[in-house]
Every structure is written in structure tokens, then in C-alpha cells.
Amino acid sequence: MDAESAALLEQAAELRRAGRVEEAIAAYSDLLKREPDLADSWYNLGWLQRQARQYELALHSYAEALKRGVRGPEEVHLNRAVILSDHLARPAEAEAELKAALAINEVYVPALLNLGNLHEDRGDRAAARATYERALAVAPNHPLALARLAGIVEPKGDSADRLIGRLEGEIAATREPAARADLGFALARLLDAQGEYDKAFAAAEAANLASREAFGRGFRPYDRAAQKALVDRLISAFSKPVARDGEPAPAVFICGMFRSGSTLVEQILGGHSAIVSGGELDLIPALPGRIAGYPEAASNPDGAELESWRRFYLDGLAPYRRGQALVTDKRPDNFLHIGLIKTLFPDAKIVHTRRHQLDNLISLHFLHLGPAMPYGLDLDDSAHWYDQHERLMAHWKTLYPDDIFDVDYDLLVREPEPVLKGLLSFLGLDWEDDLLHFHRRAGTVKTASVWQVREPLHARSSGRWKHYRDQLERALGELTGRE
Known part of the structure; x- marks a missing residue:
């Protein structure tokens, strides 16, 4: 890379870090005309284009990053899946991207969680449950995977009873407020369905408190x-x-x-x-x-x-x-x-x-x-x-x-x-x-x-x-x- 390209790369990175999205897109685009093999810069351009709602262009940039050997390709496939599912109404293509991510890294939990969520969106309860259980096999007691699993089981019966105990145990064991919130809302749902209304309300109240804590110092309460x-x-x-x-x-x-x-x-x-x-x-x-x-x-x-x-x-x-x-x-x-x-x-x-x-x-x-x-x-x-x-x-x-x-x-x-x-x-x-x-x-x-x-x-x-x-x-x- 020559000195002019190096300077352009530094300028693009500074603009990206400063949140100047349109200017950063222009800088990365100019850079990549000169240096088309910079996989990480294609990734950054795709990320910026997604922020700018340029979804088709973001898909293209992410594809270029993959073609040029970007580090962590499973994350790129995940990002493409989110765009396809959430913004372009193309769930079948999103599923293909998630499966591509898992073909690269079969224990990539973010892809498993997104795939399970995609199955939920399409009403495939069995596939969603199997995917969340697969995520829990990779990362036992992962709070979001456990909460999602609790959200799709039948709320009465042995499976629900076991999950209630498991959720209560995990809430007691974790100090992470985001995890307590995920688990607490799932617990409240199951307790409500079983008619344990006092316990359900207490679980929801605790989950809301944990949410406030999880949002951190920058959280702005309702005014x-x-x-x-x-x-x-x-x-x-x-x-x-x-x-x-x-x-x-x-x-x-x-x-x-x-x-x-x-x-x-x-x-x-x-x-x-x-x-x-x-x-x-x-x-x-x-x-x-x-x-x-x-x-x-x-x-x-x-x-x-x-x-x-x-x-x-x-x-x-x-x-x-x-x-x-x-x-x-x-x-x-x-x-x-x-x-x-x-x-x-x-x-x-x-x-x-x-x-x-x-x-x-x-x-x-x-x-x-x-x-x-x-x-x-x-x-x-x-x-x-x-x-x-x-x-x-x-x-x-x-x-x-x-x-x-x-x-x-x-x-x-x-x-x-x-x-x-x-x-x-x-x-x-x-x-x-x-x-x-x-x-x-x-x-x-x-x-x-x-x-x-x-x-x-x-x-x-x-x-x-x-x-x-x-x-x-x-x-x-x-x-x-x-x-």
C-alpha cells in the first residue's frame, strides 16, 4: 500500500469512528477503488452502508469481504442474514447465510440464536426448539438461548416445570443484569401461564429492574x-x-x-x-x-x-x-x-x-x-x-x-x-x-x-x-x- 492509500485508510477509519457515516462511506469507496483487496475495509464499508440503509450495497460489500478472505467470515454471513431478514423480507436467503456461518463455525452461538429466531418468525416451533437446544449444548445455560427455549415450550407440563427450576437457578447464580433480565421475563411468562400470579409478577418486576441496570449509565429513564x-x-x-x-x-x-x-x-x-x-x-x-x-x-x-x-x-x-x-x-x-x-x-x-x-x-x-x-x-x-x-x-x-x-x-x-x-x-x-x-x-x-x-x-x-x-x-x- 502506498502512502496515499495509507492516508486514505486512516481518514476513512477516523470518519467511521466519529460516526460520520456518509463521509466514511465515500472515503472507503475511494480507498477500495485503489486497493480492492482490503477485506477488512470491505467489511467496514458494508457495516457503514447498513447504517445508512443502503442494504443492497451493504450485501455487495460484505460479499466482497468474503471473497477476499476477511477474518471471521461467519460474522459476515450473520450480518448479511440480518439485513436479508430484517430489512429486505428475504428469509430463505437469510437462512442460507446463517447455515453458511455454521458450516464455517458450527459452535457460533450468534448464528444459532438468529437461526432459532428465524424459525420462530416462520412458526416452526420444532426447528426453533432444536436450534436453541443445539446452542445450549455448545454454551450450557447461555441466558438468551435458555430464555428463548422457555418462550416456545408448552407452558404447562414437565418440560415447563423443569425450565422454571432451571431459570430460577440461573437467575440466582448470575450477577450479569442483562442475563437476569432475559431469564426473568422468560420465568415470568411460565409462572403466569401456570397461575402462579404473585410469583409471576415478582419475576417480571425483578426483570424490569435488571433491564434498567443492564442499560448502563447512558440509559435515559422515561421523562x-x-x-x-x-x-x-x-x-x-x-x-x-x-x-x-x-x-x-x-x-x-x-x-x-x-x-x-x-x-x-x-x-x-x-x-x-x-x-x-x-x-x-x-x-x-x-x-x-x-x-x-x-x-x-x-x-x-x-x-x-x-x-x-x-x-x-x-x-x-x-x-x-x-x-x-x-x-x-x-x-x-x-x-x-x-x-x-x-x-x-x-x-x-x-x-x-x-x-x-x-x-x-x-x-x-x-x-x-x-x-x-x-x-x-x-x-x-x-x-x-x-x-x-x-x-x-x-x-x-x-x-x-x-x-x-x-x-x-x-x-x-x-x-x-x-x-x-x-x-x-x-x-x-x-x-x-x-x-x-x-x-x-x-x-x-x-x-x-x-x-x-x-x-x-x-x-x-x-x-x-x-x-x-x-x-x-x-x-x-x-x-x-x-x-
Whole structure:
């Protein structure tokens, strides 16, 4: 390598370390035109392109790294699998990449965990279980593998009883907060299913505490004043309805509280011949970070700005589109951005999922959420988020009363056909008899509700909060008005 190439390599590395993604991509691209055999630089370029959402280019760069003998090729195959599965809707190719990683290193636990998760997404319980057990054979008592295994076993019976004891033992033995969180949420699920409600709630509470600890010093706890201020700004910025333009939106936007039935609604709709399931897309939440001065700046964009935002969304949606079919964009927290959605696509239809508040709060409390959703770590914070969600949704419904359709989870599971016929009428679609057989349908589901939507409709989760009345009263105070 000559001096000029060496200087360019150092510049590219400095830009990458500084988080200047676009500049680093340009520098690595220039370097690799001069020095195409630098496998590690191809890897770094692929990593940066993935951060920039240049997924096809990232796949190409990772392939070049493999071709040129990159160190740790199993990790490169893993990275390619994540892109194919999470961003390009190509699960079969993702599986091939994971198997390629394991052909290189059969004890590579990250590939085993991702392969098991891919089997779960596709509803193959036996394959998922075998893969997690294979991971545990390689790394006995690996916390995430053990937690994932606990998440797919039948919650009653000898296997579940043995797993409960094993989870309790591992929680007691580990000081690692991330491991305690993984194991604790799995334990809470099994105890809840067995009717051990006091123990289940205690396990969930401990798991949430461990999550806070695991997020470290940089963790920002839920800020109630900031969330209220954001909702105030959204209401003020998007104070008037956008006029329809007669152009059909490319997607149906399904939103609401997490754990309010959005995955179930999408899975049912995904059986319609005119709809393709897109899953939990991150396209709308990614846009505010690209709009300086959001939300105020998004309420009245010029033509060029609006077109660039629309293009960003449509490019990201492209891997999911099939002819003229609508794509379901099921992202619960898109309720924050209905004003932006209607700015992008004035004729967009919004499906808003609802659930009994206390059932929703308990379900959140038992769910392992990341640091981006800190409200879920505390019941009182979750109640505050819920109340702000209700306040903002009331505003959107005032602006767009004919473009938002509420689906009540409890009514849906009790009387599905009339609810679905109303929803289809709202979407301008005809009834199809196969819709209620959603649990038999092949396909990928990439949310925490992956196994619930593989079952026929049932009302077992309605009224679940009553098992935790005492704990809810301790956390929230008097429940009057929330019951």
C-alpha cells in the first residue's frame, strides 16, 4: 500500500469512528477503488452502508469481504442474514447465510440464536426448539438461548416445570443484569401461564429492574414532562387536516399501544388477496430524525422536501410490495406520527388497535422492552404513556374522523366477523372466507406476539389484569376510571 492509500485508510477509519457515516462511506469507496483487496475495509464499508440503509450495497460489500478472505467470515454471513431478514423480507436467503456461518463455525452461538429466531418468525416451533437446544449444548445455560427455549415450550407440563427450576437457578447464580433480565421475563411468562400470579409478577418486576441496570449509565429513564411536551408540540404543529389528493396510499398503517392487538390484526389482514404483510417497519419512525425541526417543520414542507420524504418511505417499502396489493405497515408507535403520515399520503387509512387499559399495562410489564421504550419498565410510567397516547389519538380523530378505524381487541376475539367486516369496509375491500384461518397460514411474523397469532382466536387474555389487581393498585393507586 502506498502512502496515499495509507492516508486514505486512516481518514476513512477516523470518519467511521466519529460516526460520520456518509463521509466514511465515500472515503472507503475511494480507498477500495485503489486497493480492492482490503477485506477488512470491505467489511467496514458494508457495516457503514447498513447504517445508512443502503442494504443492497451493504450485501455487495460484505460479499466482497468474503471473497477476499476477511477474518471471521461467519460474522459476515450473520450480518448479511440480518439485513436479508430484517430489512429486505428475504428469509430463505437469510437462512442460507446463517447455515453458511455454521458450516464455517458450527459452535457460533450468534448464528444459532438468529437461526432459532428465524424459525420462530416462520412458526416452526420444532426447528426453533432444536436450534436453541443445539446452542445450549455448545454454551450450557447461555441466558438468551435458555430464555428463548422457555418462550416456545408448552407452558404447562414437565418440560415447563423443569425450565422454571432451571431459570430460577440461573437467575440466582448470575450477577450479569442483562442475563437476569432475559431469564426473568422468560420465568415470568411460565409462572403466569401456570397461575402462579404473585410469583409471576415478582419475576417480571425483578426483570424490569435488571433491564434498567443492564442499560448502563447512558440509559435515559422515561421523562413524563418531555413526553407530554412532545404531544403538545405534535398537536400544535399538526393542527389542521391535510386535504385529500385522490392518490391511494401504498400502505395501511396499523398503530396503537404495543401489546394492543396490532400483530393479530395484521396477521388476519395478511390473508386477504389484496394485502401483503409488511410487519413492524421502522420507516416512519426513522423520518423525524431526517427532518430538522420536527414536528413543526414537517407540517408545511415545500414540494422538494415532501418528495424526498415520500421517496425515502417508498424506497424502504419496495421489498414488501407485490403488484397493486396494499402493504400493512404495523408499527404501534406510529400513532405519534399520524400527522406526518397524512402529510406524506393524504388519503392514508389508519387502523388503530385498542385494548383494555389494565390488560395492556400488565402485558407491557411482562414484555422485555429495549431502552428506546423506557416507559415499559415501570407500570406508572406505562400508564402515563397510555394516557398521552389517548390524548394524542383524540386529536388525530378530530382531524381525520373518517380515516381512522378503531379495532377493539376484546371485541375482535369475541365477535371477529362483524369487526372484520367493518374494517374491510373501511379499507374498501370485500370479505374473504379464509381470513379467520390466519393461524394456519404460513409466513413470517417478527414481533413478540409471534406464537399468540399462530393460535385460533381466543379470549384468554381479556381480563388478565384481574389476576394482578393488588399489584396494579400498589403501582397505580385507585383503579377507578381504569377498570
